[in-house]
Amino acid sequence: MSTHRSAHDDAGTTTPPRPLRHHGAEDDTRYVRGMVRLTAMIGGPFFLLTVILHPARDGHDIAAGAQWYAFTHSMEAISLLVQATCLAGVLALVMNRFGPRGLTTLYTALVGTMLWFGLIVFDGGHNPVTARYAPDLVHTSKDIDIEGGIIVLAANIVFPLGYVLLALLLNRYGQRWTGLLLGFGGVVYAIGGTASLFGFGPHSVITSVIEIIGAAPYALGYVLLGRTFGRV
Numbered sequence: 001m002s003t004h005r006s007a008h009d010d011a012g013t014t015t016p017p018r019p020l021r022h023h024g025a026e027d028d029t030r031y032v033r034g035m036v037r038l039t040a041m042i043g044g045p046f047f048l049l050t051v052i053l054h055p056a057r058d059g060h061d062i063a064a065g066a067q068w069y070a071f072t073h074s075m076e077a078i079s080l081l082v083q084a085t086c087l088a089g090v091l092a093l094v095m096n097r098f099g100p101r102g103l104t105t106l107y108t109a110l111v112g113t114m115l116w117f118g119l120i121v122f123d124g125g126h127n128p129v130t131a132r133y134a135p136d137l138v139h140t141s142k143d144i145d146i147e148g149g150i151i152v153l154a155a156n157i158v159f160p161l162g163y164v165l166l167a168l169l170l171n172r173y174g175q176r177w178t179g180l181l182l183g184f185g186g187v188v189y190a191i192g193g194t195a196s197l198f199g200f201g202p203h204s205v206i207t208s209v210i211e212i213i214g215a216a217p218y219a220l221g222y223v224l225l226g227r228t229f230g231r232v
Helices: 002-012 025-052 058-063 067-095 100-133 146-172 177-200 206-229
Strands: none
Touching: 025 177, 025 206, 058 067, 058 100, 067 100, 067 206, 100 146, 146 177, 177 206
């Protein structure tokens, strides 16, 4: 009897489980800011590294090192996805602070980044195959069909446009250097990636030089973007 009462008393004094903690808006914002800071610190420098490691662009060299060509483009595509995640986080943070024009600018930069992601994926998959059967066609205007042309044209318009608009937006909110680095870097990199390639030909190293000149400030701009919007 006493044993039963003791067990009953113990059961009655058992500490109830703690209620689940409800995260407030401040907690959610802190997590988003942390994500923005992390993706900016990874996406920008990683992108620059893949541009520096980009292999030779003529068809014969691509055919000889097809796996490395595909690998570097896969890594570059991943870095662009990380950058897109960073921009999406910035969008979430400023959704109620920027006006319609500011949000349109951020969406344009985000779409441009995703289009360039598609261009890099297309490049990394298409050119090694073409180089195996027709190496002289690689990175020439003769190798552009309608489908490929749509990707190339859309990416080369929206990507630099998005970052120029982003530069103007950031400058308006006191982030002049961050915007200048992203805008200048994005435009120069895009010029090096397509216009210079078809202008100087796949054998020229000028394309690589222009791409790196653009990718370096672009990467630094992302680091500064992460520091600005990632402050907890």
